[in-house]
Amino acid sequence: MTDTPVALVTGSSSGIGEAVVRRLSAAGMRVVVNSARSADAGRKLAESLPDALYVQADISAESDARRLVAAAVEHFGQLDVLVNNAGTTRRIPHSDLDAVTPEIWREILDVNLIGTWQTTVAAVPHLAKSKNAAVVNISSVAGSRPAGSSIPYAVSKAAIEHLTRLLAGVLGPGIRVNAVAPGLIETPWTKDFTDIAQYVRETTPLRRVGLPEDVAEAVLAMAGAGYTTGTVQLVDGGAHLI
Numbered sequence: 748m749t750d751t752p753v754a755l756v757t758g759s760s761s762g763i764g765e766a767v768v769r770r771l772s773a774a775g776m777r778v779v780v781n782s783a784r785s786a787d788a789g790r791k792l793a794e795s796l797p798d799a800l801y802v803q804a805d806i807s808a809e810s811d812a813r814r815l816v817a818a819a820v821e822h823f824g825q826l827d828v829l830v831n832n833a834g835t836t837r838r839i840p841h842s843d844l845d846a847v848t849p850e851i852w853r854e855i856l857d858v859n860l861i862g863t864w865q866t867t868v869a870a871v872p873h874l875a876k877s878k879n880a881a882v883v884n885i886s887s888v889a890g891s892r893p894a895g896s897s898i899p900y901a902v903s904k905a906a907i908e909h910l911t912r913l914l915a916g917v918l919g920p921g922i923r924v925n926a927v928a929p930g931l932i933e934t935p936w937t938k939d940f941t942d943i944a945q946y947v948r949e950t951t952p953l954r955r956v957g958l959p960e961d962v963a964e965a966v967l968a969m970a971g972a973g974y975t976t977g978t979v980q981l982v983d984g985g986a987h988l989i
C-alpha cells in the first residue's frame with residue numbers, strides 16, 4: 748500500500764464521471780475509469796491520464812461489479828475512494844403513470860440503486876484497509892424534490908440518499924460515506940433538456956447551468972472531508988431555493 752490514493756469512479760467515460768476522474772487525477776490520485784458500453788472513450792481517457800486504468804463493466808451485473816473492484820485492486824494494490832456515479836434514466840412526464848412499466852422500474856433501479864449497492868459491497872473490504880477511505884454517491888436534486896426526468900429515476904436517487912446515511916452509520920469509523928446531489932449539469936445526458944436549462948438560467952440564484960467540473964470539485968471535497976459522513980451536498984446553483 749502506498750500514500751498515493753486510488754479512486755474508482757463508476758460510469759466515468761463521459762459527463763460528470765469523466766470530470767471527476769480528471770479532477771481526482773489532477774489532485775494526485777491514481778484513478779480507475781469505468782463504463783458499460785463506451786469502452787473506446789473510457790480507454791482513451793485512461794490513456795490520457797498519468798496513472799489510470801480502464802475497466803469495462805456493467806455495474807448492474809453483480810459479477811461485473813465484483814470484477815471491476817477486483818481489477819482495480821489487482822492493478823493498483825489498494826482502493827481508497829469509491830465514487831458511485833454510473834446512472835441511467837428515462838425521460839417520462841411524472842403524470843404519465845402508464846408509461847412507467849415494471850421493466851423501466853427494474854432497469855433504472857438495477858443500475859442506480861442495486862449497481863451502487865453491489866459495487867460498494869465489493870469495495871468495502873478493500874476500503875477498510877485505507878487510512879482515509881471515502882465513498883461518494885452521486886445523487887440528484889431529484890432525490891429530495893418532486894422533480895427529475897422520471898419518477899423511477901427520482902425514487903432511485905432518494906434511495907441513494909438514504910443508503911448514504913444508512914451505510915455511513917455502519918461503515919464508520921474506517922469508511923466515510925457521503926453523497927453529492929447535482930442540479931442540472933451540462934453533459935451528453937442533458938443535451939436535449941433545453942426547456943429546463945432556460946428555466947434554470949432565468950430563475951436560479953446562480954443563473955447558469957452547472958458544469959461537470961462543478962460537481963467534480965464537490966466530489967473531491969467530500970473525498971477529503973475527514974470529519975463528514977452521512978451527508979448530502981447539493982451542487983445545484985441554488986435551485987433548491989426556488
Ligand SMILES: NC(=O)c1ccc[n+]([C@@H]2O[C@H](COP(=O)([O-])OP(=O)(O)OC[C@H]3O[C@@H](n4cnc5c(N)ncnc54)[C@H](OP(=O)(O)O)[C@@H]3O)[C@@H](O)[C@H]2O)c1
Nearest residue numbers: 758760762763782783784785805806833834887932934936
Ligand atoms: N447531468 C445532470 O444534469 C445530472 C444531474 C443530477 C445527477 N446526475 C447524475 O450524474 C451521474 C452521471 O450523469 P451524466 O450526466 O454525467 O451522464 P452521462 O454523460 O450519460 O454519463 C453516464 C456514465 O455512466 C456510464 N454508465 C451507464 N450505465 C452504466 C452501467 N450500468 N455500468 C457502468 N457504467 C454505466 C456511461 O457509460 P456507458 O453508457 O457507455 O456504459 C457513462 O460513462 C448519474 O448518476 C446521474 O444520475 C446527472
